[in-house]
Amino acid sequence: MDERIQDIYLSNKSAKDQWMNFLKKRGIGNFAENETKFIEQTIGIFADDGSLIATGSLANNVIKYVAVCDLGAQSKGARFNKIISELESRLALLDRFHYFVFTKPEYQLSFEYVGFRTLAATEFGVILEKGTPNITEYLAKIPRFDNGKVASIVMNANPFTNGHRYLVEKAAKENEHVYVFVVSQDSSLFKTSERFELVKKGTADLKNVTVVSGGDYMVSFVSFPSYFIKNADEIIKYQTMLDARIFKTQIIQPLRITSRYLGSEPLSHTTNLYNDALTQELSDKIDVVIVDRLQIDKEVVSATKVRRAIAENKINQCLEYIPKTTATYILENLEELQLRIKKGQKIDGN
Amino acid sequence: MEIKKTAIAGTLESSDVQIMLSAGTNGFEFELESDVAKQFGDQIKETISNVLGMYDIKDAKIKVVDKGALDLVIKARAIAAVQRALDIVDAPKWEVL
Structure with missing residues (x-):
């Protein structure tokens, strides 16, 4: 199966509904306006039948609303890595080379595995950064x-x-x-x-x-x-x-x-x-x-x-x-x- | 040659490598994330250093996330990152390639 990345336009109601349902099923259910209004780009990977199987979004220098379904994937994490890669390339095109992720503690390792570094962790959520200039610099x-x-x-x-x-x-x-x-x-x-x-x-x-x-x-x-x-x-x-x-x-x-x-x-x-x-x-x-x-x-x-x-x-x-x-x-x-x-x-x- | 801007090349997909280059002041400063850093870390750094050397770059910050890339892939990604960082994508240095 050729898993291609596509843009998701949240201004389209049915696209947004599909996106929200997918995230809700994965425990992300807060779509308050102050969270969604700064989203600039949203991407997704779709299965052959049109169902969403992975997504992620950009808001300024923050990667957010990342969720992935590993069912039927080539290998665990393959889709996650693909989504993050694509978001990073898009950030690079926007000349942004230093970015953050705020996520649930259970995803901390997945992000570290693709080069993010944890700045701080709490029981509710963690913040990680990647790129340059980082905290050391x-x-x-x-x-x-x-x-x-x-x-x-x-x-x-x-x-x-x-x-x-x-x-x-x-x-x-x-x-x-x-x-x-x-x-x-x-x-x-x-x-x-x-x-x-x-x-x-x-x-x-x-x-x-x-x-x-x-x-x-x-x-x-x-x-x-x-x-x-x-x-x-x-x-x-x-x-x-x-x-x-x-x-x-x-x-x-x-x-x-x-x-x-x-x-x-x-x-x-x-x-x-x-x-x-x-x-x-x-x-x-x-x-x-x-x-x-x-x-x-x-x-x-x-x-x-x-x-x-x-x-x-x-x-x-x-x-x-x-x-x-x-x-x-x-x-x-x-x-x-x-x-x-x-x-x-x-x-x-x- | 001096790095003009930060640049990135490659992906995080299996068998690939992602390289981010930015201006430095203190030789080559590497940050490497790889499952095989212990076995091949030095070799990965050497491949990238050689590419930078061919472009006569002396100082750079190099952030590498390796997903099991072969040497030629690392070299190709390093070249792409350098060309972008030096802003010479439209005028590649053929003698290096």
């Missing part, structure tokens, strides 16, 4: 410190406020070195390059602070695909745990990190769960320091409030929340930022 570019206590902070800084500054200053006082990882996902009001620059400028006077990009490894955990998990409660648990474990197993040891500083979270339930997961996962390896959020006139300083002030054109009301460097940038680019909000950029959330 990412870490090789970050300056190292051979002695003393090394603190770490991960922030989105959308934009950098006095609250962020307060956290960094505290860590800088209590440690010999501080890494500030800036989340590199481009989905915030302030673009990644802007956020990064504002963190750099806002901490330039602190000599023991090193600002680095979080790369592909410190992203917003809510963006972790969870299409293979049915239970909504488990999704947030899996996402926060996976994020904490990537940090724990990949980042801490090579950079000799001894603590992670977190801002307390009086305002967001999700971030609170995230802080809990980080504390639980990391405390046996490093110190997790939760710092009460900076308050000015009994008001918690938050970047959300700054973004609202931009939207409402009331910058003067939040000037005490932000360092001069951030204020200057906002005032110089106010129109552009407001335009982004008008065009639909969300300002609540992170």
